[in-house]
Amino acid sequence: KAGVTQTPRYLIKTRGQQVTLSCSPISGHRSVSWYQQTPGQGLQFLFEYFSETQRNKGNFPGRFSGRQFSNSRSEMNVSTLELGDSALYLCASSLLAGEETQYFGPGTRLLVL
Amino acid sequence: SQQGEEDPQALSIQEGENATMNCSYKTSINNLQWYRQNSGRGLVHLILIRSNEREKHSGRLRVTLDTSKKSSSLLITASRAADTASYFCATAPLSGAGSYQLTFGKGTKLSVIP
Numbered sequence: 001k002a003g004v005t006q007t008p009r010y011l012i013k014t015r016g017q018q019v020t021l022s023c024s025p026i027s028g029h030r031s032v033s034w035y036q037q038t039p040g041q042g043l044q045f046l047f048e049y050f051s052e053t054q055r056n057k058g059n060f061p062g063r064f065s066g067r068q069f070s071n072s073r074s075e076m077n078v079s080t081l082e083l084g085d086s087a088l089y090l091c092a093s094s095l096l097a098g099e100e101t102q103y104f105g106p107g108t109r110l111l112v113l
Numbered sequence: 114s115q116q117g118e119e120d121p122q123a124l125s126i127q128e129g130e131n132a133t134m135n136c137s138y139k140t141s142i143n144n145l146q147w148y149r150q151n152s153g154r155g156l157v158h159l160i161l162i163r164s165n166e167r168e169k170h171s172g173r174l175r176v177t178l179d180t181s182k183k184s185s186s187l188l189i190t191a192s193r194a195a196d197t198a199s200y201f202c203a204t205a206p207l208s209g210a211g212s213y214q215l216t217f218g219k220g221t222k223l224s225v226i227p
Contacts, residue, residue, distance in 0.1 A: 033214075100146070106155040109153070
């Protein structure tokens, strides 16, 4: 079974731009979560989607949004990028909502200049 | 916000030695998990221990959990160069309310010298 895939793997943007990251979960998995990883703050939860519904959201500003499609693929969007948004964005999938073990993708490394 | 705090932040050992990492957390938990991350890549799930368990083994890994002290430890025995990675503990809240959110510590960076 293919693992979680994330595209693109690397991205460079400038302040004020917006960006969309994509995540394809493991086949059959219906829950997708997003995390941001920075050297200063570590790994922080962004949001979780299940059956196209956002079930949980972390403490991030409204510039961070996401969605999930009927095939369980998910996208996250960051508008009006700031330098502090430079991070590794990780997507994780699980079979159902509330599953204990999450399977992580390789991440998208975003650099904001 | 960070729930877990790993200790030490960095650890360097010789191949064949044992590596012990500790994690402390603040609130009541449903379970505690350990993940490994190689060089800024994705996380790999290693082991999960539930709040009613005290010890768990998986291959060369041994995890203990002390809920009274809100702490856990991960022991890697007979370490190999391939174990070089960052190790994170992650906690799941006691009341998940149907949703799931892992809270990670800042990690221990393990270097195993051949």
